[in-house]
Structures are given as structure tokens and as C-alpha cells.
Amino acid sequence: MMSNLHVSIKSTLSLLIFLFVAGLLYAVPTEVENSTHLITYHQSTDNLTLKTNEGFLRIQLMDEDGILYFSFASDSVFIAPSDAVSLKPATASIIIRNTTETLDVRMGNVYFKVAKNPFEIRISTGTDNRDEMVISGPFESPGGSGICLPLATREKIMGGGARALDINRRGRILQLSNQANYGYGWGADKLNYSLPLFYSSEKYLVFFDAPQRATADIGVSQREKFRLESPQKSFNFYAITGADYKNLLKKYTRLTGTQPLPPLWALGNLQSRFGYQSESELTQVVDSMIKAKYPLDAVFLDLYWFGQGEGDYRMGNLSWNEEQWPDPAAMIQNLKNKGIQTLLVTEPYFLTSSAHFKEAAEKGYFGQNQEGKPYVIEDFFFGKAALLDVFKPEASHWFWQKHQALIEQGVAGWWGDLGEPEKHPDSITYHKGLSQDVHNLYGHHWAKMLSERYRKHHPKVRLFNLVRAGYAGSQRYSVFPWSGDVARSWSGLKAQLPIMLTMSMSGLPYMHHDVGGFAGGEMDDELYTRWAQLGVFSPIYRPHGAGVPAEPIYYSSETQKIVREFIELRYRLIPYIYTLAYRQTAFGEPLVRPLIYEQSDDYLVDIYDTYYFGKNLLVAPVLEPGQTSRKVELPLGAWFHYYSGTFYLGGRTVEVPAPLNEIPVFVKAGSFIPTIPLQQSLNQLNTDQITITYYHHESVKQSKDELYLDCGKNAKALEEGAYQLFTFKAENTDKELYIDISHNNGVYLLRPGRRTIVLEINHWGGKPEQVKIDGKNAEFRYLPRNKQTQIEFTMGADPVNIRIR
Incomplete structure (x- = not known):
């Protein structure tokens, strides 16, 4: 008995000592030696290929002004870039000086040094070429392969797509995978639109072109290392250097493209809810909005246009529910006569009970299982369903024909929902590969299908496509992303600032949000008012919600008056906003901008509750209940309060009034x-x-x-x-x-x-x-x-x- 007790105590002590030591090791990560070394190199007319003990790394110049393209393959079989990139590699002279320890390379106007052992690449940055972007690796790991970037002590890292987090993402592990998050609020680190794109306060940008699910470990496993890792043994990434954040974004938009001009009506008041269940209900709401003198440009119809809701969703029917919508063409024309466009929701999921499931299954238009049959997702929220293979040309053409018939009825735009995809098992086989390998590209290719068909069949019509997920470069396909099913709460409201600003700095200029919040909560006049004020100074203004009215006409008379005046202000500012849209298309400038875009001081990275709306307006939304004033970090320069006309000298923090009927808005002197x-x-x-x-x-x-x-x-x-x-x-x-x-x-x-x-x-x-x-x-x-x-x-x-x- 005593002997067993002694053994038990000894074992327990050993376990405690192990856990204690393990805890120390995790708290203070040790440096992992870089074991990669250069074996040889090969220079061709347009690239430099480096052979290391880990694999092959090919380097090409994309742009004379500082965009380098790296492709890694463990077996020298390089993969093609994803559809994110629209820029073609440049033709540039390559000059190499081979020393005992390094390769000193000039590629066009870009200089970099390749250390042979341990292997690393140092890219000169800045106008004086003294700063450096350092890339260690590529490395292979049991889970795949990736690159490693050393982190300076005070270095800040921004990016990773839509996250309800502080804009500085250092000290986090981020899953680079589009993922729905119902009813999220502040702190949500996994959302619908992730992007493998990151800025450093050291003035470089890295785009890890990973359509598959990947990981960004930003100083967690190793405090001074930023690791980007993919399950694949081959990957592509792009390194961009520049003088400031504005310059970095300009180069990135050259790489992935800008967004075509939106239809002008898209910048107005776009009303939505989950959902208008019949033509009579929609007509009553629209007429009430017009009678109450709210400017209005569009209405969105959720899944009730083809189904009847819970128990009878009919997802995949793609045709009107005639019981509730007896004459859709006449209804759409009637709305147009009132200056209002009609937009319809569509999804890539087809319920097995839907009207088109059998036809699409027989033609092989769905993602397939191992037996080559439609992969049926048994636990999909709306019922058993299969996912359309948007990568298959024949399936995309078939899907487009369903859209075309509705366009002929007068439908002005689309709402592509659930495109992460929301439920996406790893083993679905598509025309382009396994679902786990193309996950982040699904919504992107769906948007590409619509864009290409519009260009072919309706070349002079501007596409509006409201989406919840996509990939880098999706902006080229006229996507208007929103931030998903946010909670109707102050936490949800606060979350919209870093989401909108990070996505805007990632080339997706029209990221916006469900004004008023979508999920849960109760009617809250103050929250609705403050959210509407933020929405007016967002790229897109679109109230939307479930369970609680999204339309202002159902709120108190005071709320209605304030919200109406703000919507009217947006309509008066349309020439200013439309010019921002033009500048984005022509020059890649974002509509909404974090302070660091205009003033590249690193301390401003941490300030995102104040932002630029264009270059001339500064907006400071109210994000807490009961606030009647708030502090605002004014950038350098001279500023005027939009409402009072009070002059403020910038470069300091000021306290300004914020009564319920206004938010702090400033105009830059000289505007x-x-x-x-x-x-x-x-x-x-x-x-x-x-x-x-x-x-x-x-x-x-x-x-x-x-x-x-x-x-x-x-x-x-x-x-x-x-x-x-x-x-x-x-x-x-x-x-x-x-x-x-x-x-x-x-x-x-x-x-x-x-x-x-x-x-x-x-x-x-x-x-x-x-x-x-x-x-x-x-x-x-x-x-x-x-x-x-x-x-x-x-x-x-x-x-x-x-x-x-």
C-alpha cells in the first residue's frame, strides 16, 4: 500500500515538474535554428531559381518599383499563381555578384542579398535602400511548408482580412480560412473574409498566396518570428516594399487590380431584412419609406423570394415562389418607376429536395464524393444539400442561365450568400481540386463567373454583387462584401471599424456592415442611431437584420428624424462619395482609410476608432452607449468641425461634443x-x-x-x-x-x-x-x-x- 502511494507521489511530482518546464518553454519560446542553406542557383532571362536543401525557390520581378514574386516547390514543379493576381511578371535585367557567403542580386530596380548558410533573403526597402525586409526559409514542417519573417522588437503587423480585433495582429495565430461566425462581436478572430495579406510597420507587405486553409503565426510560437505556413508542399508569395502604407497599397492594387465603378445607385440607401416574405409586404414597406421621405435606391429580397422559410426553404430552386410573388416582372418595374432597384439573394447550396437538384446531379455540376457522386452535406442548416462546382465551366454556364432569366425580368443585382462556403467538408472534389485546397477561392470564382458573364452579355451594365466571402483580387469582379451576421450589440458595432479599415487596406474597398446589427438583441434606438451614423460614412449604406426591424420607420420619431437627416446628408454628399469611387477604380485609393494611410506614423496603427472618409473628411463614430462627447486623435494639419465650424489644430487629441444627433466629423483645411x-x-x-x-x-x-x-x-x-x-x-x-x-x-x-x-x-x-x-x-x-x-x-x-x- 505504502509502496504504491510512493510511486503515485513520485509520478505526480514528475508530471508537475514536466508541466512547469513546458509552461516555461511556452512562455519564453526558444529560437529554432534556420537549417535551410543554398546549394546552387540558376539564372534565366526572367527569373532566378535557388536550390536549397528544402526545395526550390524561384524569384521573378513583377514591377520595376518593388514587387517580387516568389514560388517555392519541394520538387522543382512550381504551381501557377492563383487568380488573385492580374499583373504579369516584368521583363528585367538580372545582375548577380556571387561571393563566398552571399549572392548580391539586382533585379530591375530591386536589390536583395541571398545569404547562403543559413539561407535568408534581405530585400532593400525605402528610398535610401538601407532598411531591409528579411525572409528566412522556405522551410518544410510536418504540416506543410512556409516562410518565416523576423520581427523587430517594436514591429507591428496588420492584415489577415476581416477580424474583430485590434488592427495590430502581432501576438496572435490567425487561421487564414473563410469561416462564417453567426452573431459575432468584438474579439472574433475567425470571420467570413480572411486574406493572407499583411503589412509591417517596417514598411513592407507580404501576400502569401494560399487559396487553401493556411496559418499566420505572428510572434506566438516564437516571439520574434512571423511564420506563414500552408499544408501544401508548394506555394507562392509576393513581397512588396515601399516608402509608406499608401505606397504599399498602391503597389498591391497594381498586383491584384482595382474595383470597377459601381452603379451610382449602389451608393444610396439600400434597404434589406431577413426577409420580405411577399410582394404585398415589400410594397407596404417601400411605400411607407417613401411616405416618410427617406431617400431609397434599392431593396434586397432574401430567401423568401423562392421559398417559404423554415420547413420549406426551397434553396436551389432559383425561381419565384408564385404564391407570394404573383407577378415579379410587374413588381420590379413598379419599383423602378419609384427609382428603386430590386436585388435577389442566391446561394451555392442546392437542397436535395430542390427543383434543380436532379438535373444538376445528373450533369455532374456538384462537388463530388470519392465515388464520383454529388457530395451531399447531411448536416447543412437548411437541410441535406450539395455544393455547386463553381470551378467547372459547364456548371458555371448552367448557373448563369438561371441568373440571365431573372435579369431579363429586371433584377438589378445580386446577393451571393454563404460563399465561404459556410459548411465545407474537406474531402469534396471540385473541377479545380479538393475543397481543402481551394476553400478560400470558392466565393472568388463564384464572383468571377458573374463578372465575366456580365462583361460578355451585358457589357455596359455595372455589376453589383453583394458577397460575404472571397479572396484577394475579388475586387476586380465588382464585389461589395459585408462583414457577416454581426450581433445587434455595441460589441458588434465596435467590431466594424477594424474590419472595414483592414479590408479597405487589403484592396477590397467596399467592405461594409449590416446597419443596426443582424442577430439577437432587441430594438435599441440609440444603438440603431449610432450604427446608422457610421453607415452613412461607410462605402455602402445598407440596413439589414433578423428578428428586429431593420427599417428606420419602425423606430421612435426622434430616431427617425436623426437617421433621416444622416441619410439625406449622404445623398447630398454623393458627388464627393462618387469621386472616391472613381479614384479607387483609377488609382486604387481606398474610400475609407485608417489614419496611417495619410500619415505614416506607426503609433497611429493602434487608432482605428477614427478614420478618413476620402482624403478630406475625418470621422469619429460613437461606439459606446450613453456617450455625449468623445476624444478624437486629430492627424497633423488644420481641421474644421463639420457641424460647428470650430477650428482645430491637428497633431493632438481633442475632446469634442457628440450629442445623439451628430458624430464628430472634421473637414481638412484646403478641401x-x-x-x-x-x-x-x-x-x-x-x-x-x-x-x-x-x-x-x-x-x-x-x-x-x-x-x-x-x-x-x-x-x-x-x-x-x-x-x-x-x-x-x-x-x-x-x-x-x-x-x-x-x-x-x-x-x-x-x-x-x-x-x-x-x-x-x-x-x-x-x-x-x-x-x-x-x-x-x-x-x-x-x-x-x-x-x-x-x-x-x-x-x-x-x-x-x-x-x-
């Missing part, structure tokens, strides 16, 4: 802000009168802005030059202000030949002595209370010069 009179919809944008407000401050000696206008519909507007681009310039001396307004005189459908321009000069020192337009004295109006000078004139094809003294 031109274009607005138009309020319209109820954007179907036919009326720009006969445009107000241009210039925010004057003596510290800004020169400034320049643009205004982009077109018909709002033509997908080839930029290609055909069917647009009007205004340029506003200001030059400020001690006693005089010169403002020049010109445009390219481009022609588009229904463009006014002449416009009434109301130029407002805010914060000019006092009443002007004189105003001249093109050298002639002009009348003006001075409002002393606002220190505003108003000048009205008619503008045709010729430039206009205004001189104020």
Missing part, C-alpha cells in the same frame, strides 16, 4: 467638398446645380481636388471617356484667394450643357472687398455668422477663374 440638392433616389442624378464648399485656412497656400461625374450606369464610361472630371485649384496669398475650376468637357448621357455653380468660401477672414470672375466684378453674398462668402455663377465648357480680395 473642396462638392454637394448637390437632396434627391429621393440616384437613378437619374440631377447635377444641374452643384455647390462647391472650400474650407479656407491661411496655413494652406495651395490645394487641389476633383469631382467625377458620369451617367452612373455605363460600365465602359472610363474606357470611352464618357465622363466629366472637374478640377478645383486654390492658391492663397496674404490678401487674395484664387480659385480655378475647369473640366475635361467629357460627354455622357443626360449631361447638362451648363450648370449653376454655388461656390462657398468658408472661414475667409471677413467680408471680401471685391470678387472677380474671369476678370469681371461679380456679386457675392457674405454670411458673417459663418464667415462664409457665397458666389453663384453659370458654368459651361470654359474654365472659370475666381479672385477674392
Whole structure:
């Protein structure tokens, strides 16, 4: 008995000592030696191939200005880049100096040094070529292969896609896998739209092109190491260096592309809910919204358009439920007459009981099991279902035909739901490979199918495709991602800022959210109001929810008044917002921007409750209940409070009022802000009168802005030059202000030949002595209370010069 007890105590002590030591090892990770070394190298006309003991690494130049493409293969059989990348490799001279310890390489204008043993690559960054991006590996592990990047002591890492986390992701292990997360709030680290794209505060960007599920270990297993690892034995990645975050994003959008112009109506009020169950219910809501004078541009129909809800979802039918929608074509036309577009939800899942399941199964259009039959997911939420093989051309064509029939009825756009895919077993076989290997590409290829068919069959129609998941480069296919089924809570509201800003810096410019929250919770007027205010200054404004009304007409009269005024503000700002959309398409600039985009100071990485809406507006949403003021980190420069006109000097933290009927919004001094009179919809944008407000401050000696206008519909507007681009310039001396307004005189459908321009000069020192337009004295109006000078004139094809003294 005593002997057994002694053994038991000894065993317990041994276990405790083991656990204690293991805990120390985990708390202070030890460095793992880099065992990779260079064996030999081969130089060709357009690439450099390095043979290491771990495998082969091929290096190519994508862009003369600092984009390197790396492809690793353990067996020298390199895999092709994914569809994320649209840029083709550049042709560049390669100069190599081979020393005992290194290869010193110049590839185009990019310099890097290859250390032979241990193997690592040091890429020169910055304008002085003194900073370095260091890549260790590639390495192989029992779970696959990857790369390793050393982390400096204070280095910050941003990226990884949509995460409800602080923007600095250092100290986390992130699963790079699209994953639905119902009712999430702050702290959710797995969401619908992951991206293997990361920025470093050391001013480099790495895109680990991993369509399969991969992992980013950012200083967890080893504190000073950032590991990107894939289950595959071959992978591609891209290294981009640059002077600042703005420059890095510009290069990344060259690599993966920008988003085509959206239809103009997409920037208006898009109303949705789960869900409108009949034509009569939808008509009643729309008419009530119009009667209450809410601007409105579109409605989304959830799965009730083809089914009847729980117990009878009919997912995969892809045709109207005629009991509840007796004449959809007439209904859609009636809505169009009111300036409202109709959009339909679709899913890639086909229930085994659905109308098209048998046909698609017989034709081999579903992902398959090991027996070559449709892989039926038994525990799918809506019932037993199979997933469409969106990678198979014949299946995509068949799926498109179902969309085409609805387009002919007048459907204006699509809502692609569940595209992670939400339920996705690893062993489904698709035309492109196993589900585990193409998981993150599923929604991307679905979007690609729609985009390519629109370009072929409706080449002048701008596609609107609301999606929940995709991949890097999906922006090229006109996707408008939203952040998934967020909780109706303050935690859910707070989560939207890092999601929206991180995705915007990842080339996905239209990431937005369900205004009001989607899941759980109760009607909360304050939460709904604050969420709507954030939504107005987001790329897309779309209320949506389940269980609780998503429409403002069901809230208190005070809430309705505040929300209506904010929606009206968005509609007046449409020329400004539309110009942001143009700048994104033409130059890759994001619509919403973290502070670090405009001011590349690393301490600003941690501030994301304040952001830029375009380059001229700064927005500080209210994210906590009961707040009537909040602190705002003002970037460098001169700023004016949008509502009060109060002047603030930037580069400091200020406390500003935030009553329920407003949020802190600031305008950068020197900005031109274009607005138009309020319209109820954007179907036919009326720009006969445009107000241009210039925010004057003596510290800004020169400034320049643009205004982009077109018909709002033509997908080839930029290609055909069917647009009007205004340029506003200001030059400020001690006693005089010169403002020049010109445009390219481009022609588009229904463009006014002449416009009434109301130029407002805010914060000019006092009443002007004189105003001249093109050298002639002009009348003006001075409002002393606002220190505003108003000048009205008619503008045709010729430039206009205004001189104020």
C-alpha cells in the first residue's frame, strides 16, 4: 500500500515538474535554428531559381518599383499563381555578384542579398535602400511548408482580412480560412473574409498566396518570428516594399487590380431584412419609406423570394415562389418607376429536395464524393444539400442561365450568400481540386463567373454583387462584401471599424456592415442611431437584420428624424462619395482609410476608432452607449468641425461634443467638398446645380481636388471617356484667394450643357472687398455668422477663374 502511494507521489511530482518546464518553454519560446542553406542557383532571362536543401525557390520581378514574386516547390514543379493576381511578371535585367557567403542580386530596380548558410533573403526597402525586409526559409514542417519573417522588437503587423480585433495582429495565430461566425462581436478572430495579406510597420507587405486553409503565426510560437505556413508542399508569395502604407497599397492594387465603378445607385440607401416574405409586404414597406421621405435606391429580397422559410426553404430552386410573388416582372418595374432597384439573394447550396437538384446531379455540376457522386452535406442548416462546382465551366454556364432569366425580368443585382462556403467538408472534389485546397477561392470564382458573364452579355451594365466571402483580387469582379451576421450589440458595432479599415487596406474597398446589427438583441434606438451614423460614412449604406426591424420607420420619431437627416446628408454628399469611387477604380485609393494611410506614423496603427472618409473628411463614430462627447486623435494639419465650424489644430487629441444627433466629423483645411440638392433616389442624378464648399485656412497656400461625374450606369464610361472630371485649384496669398475650376468637357448621357455653380468660401477672414470672375466684378453674398462668402455663377465648357480680395 505504502509502496504504491510512493510511486503515485513520485509520478505526480514528475508530471508537475514536466508541466512547469513546458509552461516555461511556452512562455519564453526558444529560437529554432534556420537549417535551410543554398546549394546552387540558376539564372534565366526572367527569373532566378535557388536550390536549397528544402526545395526550390524561384524569384521573378513583377514591377520595376518593388514587387517580387516568389514560388517555392519541394520538387522543382512550381504551381501557377492563383487568380488573385492580374499583373504579369516584368521583363528585367538580372545582375548577380556571387561571393563566398552571399549572392548580391539586382533585379530591375530591386536589390536583395541571398545569404547562403543559413539561407535568408534581405530585400532593400525605402528610398535610401538601407532598411531591409528579411525572409528566412522556405522551410518544410510536418504540416506543410512556409516562410518565416523576423520581427523587430517594436514591429507591428496588420492584415489577415476581416477580424474583430485590434488592427495590430502581432501576438496572435490567425487561421487564414473563410469561416462564417453567426452573431459575432468584438474579439472574433475567425470571420467570413480572411486574406493572407499583411503589412509591417517596417514598411513592407507580404501576400502569401494560399487559396487553401493556411496559418499566420505572428510572434506566438516564437516571439520574434512571423511564420506563414500552408499544408501544401508548394506555394507562392509576393513581397512588396515601399516608402509608406499608401505606397504599399498602391503597389498591391497594381498586383491584384482595382474595383470597377459601381452603379451610382449602389451608393444610396439600400434597404434589406431577413426577409420580405411577399410582394404585398415589400410594397407596404417601400411605400411607407417613401411616405416618410427617406431617400431609397434599392431593396434586397432574401430567401423568401423562392421559398417559404423554415420547413420549406426551397434553396436551389432559383425561381419565384408564385404564391407570394404573383407577378415579379410587374413588381420590379413598379419599383423602378419609384427609382428603386430590386436585388435577389442566391446561394451555392442546392437542397436535395430542390427543383434543380436532379438535373444538376445528373450533369455532374456538384462537388463530388470519392465515388464520383454529388457530395451531399447531411448536416447543412437548411437541410441535406450539395455544393455547386463553381470551378467547372459547364456548371458555371448552367448557373448563369438561371441568373440571365431573372435579369431579363429586371433584377438589378445580386446577393451571393454563404460563399465561404459556410459548411465545407474537406474531402469534396471540385473541377479545380479538393475543397481543402481551394476553400478560400470558392466565393472568388463564384464572383468571377458573374463578372465575366456580365462583361460578355451585358457589357455596359455595372455589376453589383453583394458577397460575404472571397479572396484577394475579388475586387476586380465588382464585389461589395459585408462583414457577416454581426450581433445587434455595441460589441458588434465596435467590431466594424477594424474590419472595414483592414479590408479597405487589403484592396477590397467596399467592405461594409449590416446597419443596426443582424442577430439577437432587441430594438435599441440609440444603438440603431449610432450604427446608422457610421453607415452613412461607410462605402455602402445598407440596413439589414433578423428578428428586429431593420427599417428606420419602425423606430421612435426622434430616431427617425436623426437617421433621416444622416441619410439625406449622404445623398447630398454623393458627388464627393462618387469621386472616391472613381479614384479607387483609377488609382486604387481606398474610400475609407485608417489614419496611417495619410500619415505614416506607426503609433497611429493602434487608432482605428477614427478614420478618413476620402482624403478630406475625418470621422469619429460613437461606439459606446450613453456617450455625449468623445476624444478624437486629430492627424497633423488644420481641421474644421463639420457641424460647428470650430477650428482645430491637428497633431493632438481633442475632446469634442457628440450629442445623439451628430458624430464628430472634421473637414481638412484646403478641401473642396462638392454637394448637390437632396434627391429621393440616384437613378437619374440631377447635377444641374452643384455647390462647391472650400474650407479656407491661411496655413494652406495651395490645394487641389476633383469631382467625377458620369451617367452612373455605363460600365465602359472610363474606357470611352464618357465622363466629366472637374478640377478645383486654390492658391492663397496674404490678401487674395484664387480659385480655378475647369473640366475635361467629357460627354455622357443626360449631361447638362451648363450648370449653376454655388461656390462657398468658408472661414475667409471677413467680408471680401471685391470678387472677380474671369476678370469681371461679380456679386457675392457674405454670411458673417459663418464667415462664409457665397458666389453663384453659370458654368459651361470654359474654365472659370475666381479672385477674392
